[in-house]
Amino acid sequence: MSYVFWGVFVVYGAILAGYLLWMYKIEKSEGGQ
């Protein structure tokens, strides 16, 4: 199957993972204040 098909899932998942990581970092730094 072409990457035109599955690529969009991979990129969406990567953005979601990035967001989760960012959120985790913010919550951690806020908790430490």
Place this chain on the structure above:
Amino acid sequence: LTTTIIVFILYFLVMLGIGFFSFRNTNDEKDYWIAGGNLGWAIGGASIASTQMSAGLFIGTIGIMHTVGWSFGWVVLVFPISYWFMVAVIAPKFTKVKKNTLPDFIETRYYSKSARVIAAIIILVTFIVYIQAQIVAGGLIANIVFGIPSEQGMILFTIILLVYCVIGGMMAVMYTDFIQMMVMIFGAVIAVPLAIRHFGNIGDLFAYTQAVKPFTFTWDGMPPAMLFTLGLAFLLGAVARPEQLVRFYTMKDMKTIRKGILFTIILVGVAHFFVFFLSLTTPVLFPALPTGDLAMPMLASAVLPSFIGAILLAAVASAMMSTVDSVLLVAGSALSHDIYQPLINQNASEKKKIWVGRIGVVISGVVPVVLLLLGVGKGELVQMMVALFSALMASCFLMPVVLGVLWKRTTKEGAIASMIGGLLAAFTWKMLGYDAIVDPVVAGFVISTLLIVGVSLLTPRPPESALSPFFDEKNSSIPTGTPFGN
């Protein structure tokens, strides 16, 4: 057909029930416009997601993918990016002073009642375009479900929407959005396996689709350059939508907003990907449709079992209604809270303010339908109308909001010039027919950016009193609003 009608009557009753429940819990303006400002992440996140996903998703997106193939689906990536940007860059400062509407924010940040009224007028005018696009879809759904002419269908949906929005305000909008989001997810998720089963298994579906449209999984249907321009229009338009920004005011604090946006990203992804799968089935099932917009209604009424078809149609109705109710409320708030109150009656009682708000919502709902019935704004692909709305939003509000929270030097003159210039540029671009070459968002965005930067630099610096609520880190307790965060 009877099953479908029963499903829809139940669905309408739930919406109206939420409207009445919210009516009883709405006591002041804050309740009416921002649902009290204390909602949790699940309601907030689902509401942002369902407001984002309009009838354009089920009708326009399936329609376009029916024609150009899977490549169009890459546009979905703009949503998580825009939400992330909003929550990381705009929300922390935007919500520092809790207000009721976007024009409220503009007045506070740009120390100008005129800027607020101009923003409100732009919202009113542009939202009519958007409500029209959605109501057209409502007419289409009602035509399939109840067999009534689409004009009557448009009136039916408008009445239901108006009843719960007018009486219940933002609380009704947020809670119905949540239910509507769940109906959308349920409808899309349950319809996909049944539609695929029609072909055998998923491998068979891919084989059939590629046999009918060999370019389905290539960039040929929609070349990356075109995709990029369209994605840019969606991205820029998604960041500064007044009906989405105001949802930040409805949630309790920044922690809630961040969680809510996580939920939004998940919901938007799930709904889109399932809808994309549905769009793979339609070119095989209906290879000779006159317009792609008919693909989804045909799928629901002719292919799926009646109950599932009914749920899918309810999902489409939900997508439409959850967007229109939010847009309606913001248009109503623009009319009554941001135009009537500051200009005509500044000292109205809370009760009177709510009722004036309700009248504003009624007017904002009736005008688009009357225009449609008179034949103004009909006949374009739904998705393309939605795309013009995105362009207008980006051209008017993106820079005044983003630079408003990032650049202290932005002045009221710059903001006003940017809003008006951006709107005119995007609109003129479309009217001249250049939108076939470059999306109007590019013209609008460039002009609004040049104007806000240029005019701000040429005009006196903003007073410190207008900046400190947003930029002063020590200022954790804001006298004019509810303090946010820790």
